[in-house]
Amino acid sequence: MIIIKNGDLVSDAVTQGDIAVDGNKIVRIASHIEPTEDDRVVDASGCYVFPGFIDAHTHFAMKNAMTTTADDFQSGTKAAVLGGTTTIINFASPSETGSLVEGFNESLAKAQGVSSCNYRFHMEITHFDKKVETEIKAMKQLGVTSFKVYLAYGFRLMDDDIYRSLEAVKAVGGVLGAHCENGYLIDVLTEKCRIRGELSPASHPLCHTAEIEAEAINRLATIGKMVDYPVHVVHLSSQAGLEEIRQARASGIQITVETCPQYLLLDDSCYHLPGFESAKFMFSPPARSRADQIALRQAVVNGEIQTIATDHCSYNFDGQKTLGRDDFTKVPNGIPGVQQRVSLMYTLFHETEGLGPVQLVRLLSENPARLYGLYPQKGVLAVGSDADLVIYKKDGESVIKAENQAENVDYTPYEGFKVNGCVKDVFLNGDQVVVNDKLIVKNNGVYAK
Ligand SMILES: [Zn+2]
Structure with a gap:
């Protein structure tokens, strides 16, 4: 299992806690989940954890x-x-x-x-x-x-x-x-x-x-x-x-x-x-x-x-x-x-x-x-929902620049806009596909029927 620890979990309210992911689903949400030796721990302290x-x-x-x-x-x-x-x-x-x-x-x-x-x-x-x-x-x-x-x-x-x-x-x-x-x-x-x-x-x-x-x-x-x-x-x-x-x-x-x-x-x-x-x-x-x-x-x-x-x-x-x-x-x-x-x-x-x-x-x-009929598989942090998750770092500020974007286009209408924090890690169908702002697993998207 993957245990995402110490994040601020965002649903109807913001609560601090841990999320366990097994396969492509969220299997447990609690204020504290003790990892076993086989579990991989992802630290989300100082971050919000959002549903994808x-x-x-x-x-x-x-x-x-x-x-x-x-x-x-x-x-x-x-x-x-x-x-x-x-x-x-x-x-x-x-x-x-x-x-x-x-x-x-x-x-x-x-x-x-x-x-x-x-x-x-x-x-x-x-x-x-x-x-x-x-x-x-x-x-x-x-x-x-x-x-x-x-x-x-x-x-x-x-x-x-x-x-x-x-x-x-x-x-x-x-x-x-x-x-x-x-x-x-x-x-x-x-x-x-x-x-x-x-x-x-x-x-x-x-x-x-x-x-x-x-x-x-x-x-x-x-x-x-x-x-x-x-x-x-x-x-x-x-x-x-x-x-x-x-x-x-x-x-x-x-x-x-x-x-x-x-x-x-x-x-x-x-x-x-x-x-x-x-x-x-x-x-x-x-x-x-x-x-x-x-x-x-x-x-x-x-x-x-x-x-x-x-x-x-x-x-x-x-x-x-x-x-x-x-x-x-x-x-x-x-x-x-x-x-x-x-x-x-x-x-x-x-x-x-x-x-x-x-x-x-x-x-x-x-x-x-x-x-669009995707709820509650998507759109919520809940046990049984799809493990599409975003770990968003609260601290820091950055400036949007076209030269840094993955979009295949030569400008952005938001050039020079300042943004707070950043997307740090992303889980897609239970797999961590973005680590520290880098896309490490490509082409893993599936048809969300
Ligand atoms: Zn349109």
Whole structure:
């Protein structure tokens, strides 16, 4: 057995104690566990022991019309586990023929054998017909219970097909998440920028206003009410969007919400940087005002936001972001962050009244595990749960630098950010895969069905 000793164990409260791991499970938790000669002892004094963190929003190995993400499963999951994330939930796209099952199999093949943390998938619904409806049912046997629709981009669904998708997801008891931005209004504002010749990244947030997000959230909530089934908003970015969620909840609509570190830490000053630097911050929805950032932080404190994921979707600055040097609409949208999420949020929570390690576990591990059917195997320190564990050193401070990251991308939007403490050791399925910040066992991730 492995005995992790003297750590501050984080669940509903923080308690000092020991954890015994046998095989891939936690087998005992007590204030003191006496090791035998055969046991290996790992000292966690001065550290928090967290259940492995879950990043429920990544885009590894994603191909679009312009280019392919810089991180595939190999590099992305290495970065994830080094940063304390033991399970990622990646978005799988339908195959070229439009099949969900084929698309799932393609994604699974890309992840298997090369992933250094555990993985699972959400399935995107990019069109709706009888075949898709049947396949949503078939996905359950494959371990996929969460789906996503887009209200923006070329593959967006119209309201009738969102309604039909939600009905189909309801029939299997799944979760439907939505990218909430009104794509038609983005298109009309983008066209106006083009006519005015305003083609720099500064135009990006002007074409993706907070009202455009709020309107789409309102529409999704209305569909949720009509189908009488909960809906999930991914990457909430604005106060206007938050107000729509409050109103929806007040009228009895069940709606869960995810936000991301970029909306809690960055603001729209990043769209006024010299040269072409602002392209590094082009993601959708975009970074908002300081007032939006403060409102979202307060919503995290209040429990109005349930989960924090990254929306990691990395593109190199050189060669990929620069595709849009003369036209911001050609800049691939997305930023990296899977490696820095835990330490950035640990630091923010440490500095924010009403937040701390208990809330960190709730938003980055327990709540995503509950929402996506992984609880209590994951998301909690408990006897019988999977031994996915993070030992986080409390002391010390470090500065985020792209040159130190395992992400396969040439920049980080968090360059120069100071973080408190660090991920020291990580256990994945009972094996210690990270020792003193070094990845010693690669490719040990399994499909978290
Ligand atoms: Zn995304």
